[in-house]
Amino acid sequence: MKPVLIFISAIMACFFIAGCYSVNYFGDKYPPTENIKLFYREKDVPENVYKVIGRGIVSIDPKFFSEDVIDAMREKAMKVGADAVLIKGFIEVKQEEGSCGSDCHHHVQQIQYELRAEFLKKR
Secondary structure, three states: OOHHHHHHHHHHHHHHHHOOOOEEEEEOOOOOOOOOEEEOOHHHOOOOOEEEEEEEEEEEOHHHOOOHHHHHHHHHHHHOOOOEEEEEEEEEEEEEEOOOOOOOOOOEEEEEEEEEEEEEEEO
């Protein structure tokens, strides 16, 4: 098999099998943890048990969305030492791409989603 085909096959497998989601994390880092509690509603987070140590964002192309995005968020949380993740929700992000100059008003609009979460540490 040609090297280019192997590379393309690897990229496609990454998207379709593993999800290939990259979590952008902004916040403090602690020693890695092994277990993450997952919360989907803020009211389910026990009061005075956790503090927010950072925020995570995953950009998602709707064509390649899978449940692996939650696993990616969980893995990132473990790496930065969080004990829990609060999923804040999905946000639609519209991006305009390309322009063909001042004579042309054609823009391509690309829609992506962002999954936003807070990373929590026990007090």
